[in-house]
Amino acid sequence: MPEGLRIYAVGDIHGCAARLDVLHGLMAEDAAKAPERRKVIVYLGDYVDxxxxxxxxxxxxxxxxxxxxxxxxxxxxxxxxxxxxxxxxxxxxxxxxxxxxxxxxxxxxxxxxxxxxxxxxxxxxxxxxxxxxxxxxxxxxxxxYVFAHAGVRPGVPLARQDPEDLIWIREPFLSSTADHGAVVVHGHTPGREVVLRRNRIGLDTGAVFGGKLTCAVLWAGRLRLLQA
Structure with missing residues (x-):
């Protein structure tokens, strides 16, 4: 991340408003102690259903x-x-x-x-x-970092991604080891744990299925996870 910028990326919420309240509290605690002047919250989609x-x-x-x-x-x-x-x-x-x-x-x-x-x-x-x-x-x-709900299509420049792929894709994105031009931070595909790979970070930890609601905090060359 550029110097002075701190990003909070929130995974799939799916109607879990009470869980979101808890996560927002954790994010506010982190932000109160953070020295970065600019802070941005990126919500990764799937707020409903x-x-x-x-x-x-x-x-x-x-x-x-x-x-x-x-x-x-x-x-x-x-x-x-x-x-x-x-x-x-x-x-x-x-x-x-x-x-x-x-x-x-x-x-x-x-x-x-x-x-x-x-x-x-x-x-x-x-x-x-x-x-x-x-x-x-x-x-x-x-x-x-590039943020999109589902991911990107490997081999397609980021500026030319299909808008439908950005909200729907799973394969071949999930199994790809390609360099996408940026680390892709996404949700869409639920799992029990956060997925941390060289080319992507998956943040849908299945809150609506009884899992945790996750936020990744990104600054400089570092990452921290907050979970409710």
């Missing part, structure tokens, strides 16, 4: 950060599934696909009966929440 409080997660992320920091909110594939169902209520296949991937829990957090007609789903979701979801970025780079 499966967990109990998708609405609460978005409300927290729309509010002020847990300490004085810039924030970057990246899109995940679950936000894409949600918007596909809400933006075209006549596409029943998109609605069913979202429901199969935990969309019912997300709808319930906004007080929507998942059995209600699909054209009624978006009515209960605040316009500010939908606008925020539509404005999510696909990737961001700081120093020698």
């Amino acid at each position: 499966r967990g109990p409080d998708s609405r609460g997660v978005i409300e927290r992320l729309l509010g002020p950060p847990p300490f004085a920091a810039e924030t970057v909110h990246l899109a995940g594939n679950h936000e894409a599934l949600m918007l596909a169902a809400l933006d075209d209520p006549g596409d029943l296949r998109a609605g069913a696909l979202w429901q199969m991937n935990g969309g019912g829990a997300a709808l319930a957090s906004w007080g929507v009966d998942p059995e209600a007609p699909q054209e009624r789903w978006a009515e209960a979701i605040p316009p500010a929440h939908l606008a925020w979801l539509r404005g999510l970025a696909r990737s961001v780079r700081f120093g020698g």
Whole structure:
């Protein structure tokens, strides 16, 4: 990382608002002791679905950060599934696909009966929440790290990555040993532990499946893990 910059990268939240509150507290404690002048929180996407409080997660992320920091909110594939169902209520296949991937829990957090007609789903979701979801970025780079929800396609320059790969890819990215031009910090593929490899850092530790919610703190040439 450039001198004076400290990054906090948060893995997949999936409606675990209470766990996010705990992690935010740990991040604030770390930031209070950190000498870097510039601090940035990068959220890696998948804020909604499966967990109990998708609405609460978005409300927290729309509010002020847990300490004085810039924030970057990246899109995940679950936000894409949600918007596909809400933006075209006549596409029943998109609605069913979202429901199969935990969309019912997300709808319930906004007080929507998942059995209600699909054209009624978006009515209960605040316009500010939908606008925020539509404005999510696909990737961001700081120093020698690039951040994306799912990863990158090996062999494709970072500036020419397919936006769909950035939120959906697993293989051949996960098994690749290639130098991607930067260390890729990502979520999307859950595991019991953080994945630390020469070319990537995987931060989805399955919070919604009973695992931990993870934040990687990156500064200079160092890394620290915070977990709730």
